[in-house]
């Protein structure tokens with residue numbers, strides 16, 4: 001049984017994962033209400049909030065579970081906000097020492113990378129290894145507030161980054177777009193809500209960068225295009241066309257993501273596509289990638305479940321077990337790494 005802690009940004013989370021039966025419990029405290037009024041995550045407030053909530057969350061876990069059954073403690077050690085990571089790592093070190101168990105440090109992005117495989121494990125833990133083998137090599141798309149990248153997971157579960165964003169992340173583009181439109185934070189879900197009643201072809205927004213063969217993403221031009229468009233409209237016009245603006249803007253983000261994913265698929269004999277990170281909640285994006293996979297024989301689409309798209313400890317516990325690069329910490333002065341990459345540059 002693995003007990004995992006996650007505190008890299010604005011969610012304090014704990015999870016228990018049993019490799020033979022799956023996730024035994026997940027506990028999350030969202031700080032959304034604290035940061036909402038500031039229009040984004042305030043690092044100092046986030047750190048304090050983790051400090052305030054991690055103890056009570058742990059007490060809740062202890063009420064229902066016997067911690068002496070825990071075989072290892074896992075914790076996110078990067079990337080993320082330094083103060084936030086430090087709270088989780090300090091708590092995890094103390095727990096591991098108290099329980100006399102190994103401490104596994106997990107890369108938050110690798111948590112996202114492995115998260116689409118959690119349902120596969122949940123369905124049949126005993127045959128997971130064999131099922132996974134049929135899905136590799138795997139093309140993964142991580143889309144969150146801070147990252148947008150494509151990676152390849154090979155038959156040895158080695159991860160290689162294929163492309164990243166040159167500027168804003170997809171979630172950031174949606175959040176910044178929502179801000180320009182006068183909607184709240186976080187923008188992605190609000191844009192999606194409006195988009196549901198709008199015409200995605202009403203406005204023509206750019207779809208990222210060329211040349212076509214380039215697999216990198218870029219969303220800053222899209223945000224600028226929205227700003228120029230809004231400058232030409234009156235507040236009443238913007239209000240009246242909100243649904244069309246959101247639908248067109250969201251579609252431009254999705255088209256850019258799907259276009260590069262489709263292009264990347266041509267570079268190898270991929271057997272599955274994975275979608276993870278906060279933006280993976282978007283139903284139009286999920287449907288677009290599912291459609292892409294459906295049109296290709298032998299390609300399976302795997303998406304992280306909604307509870308594992310944002311920051312959560314379930315994916316950290318799972319990656320602690322599934323990611324072959326995770327090993328017990330030998331140096332107890334082990335550090336956090338706020339800018340830890342998904343994989344070393346090749």
Ligand code: KG4
Nearest residue numbers: 144145171186188189278279281282310311
């Ligand atoms: O960064 P992230 O994986 O997790 C947390 O920090 O919790 O996800 C947050 C990002 C934000 O940019 C948010 O706008 C976006 O995910 N997001 C969405 C949706 N839900 C969250 N974007 C599009 N559609 C959604 N339904």
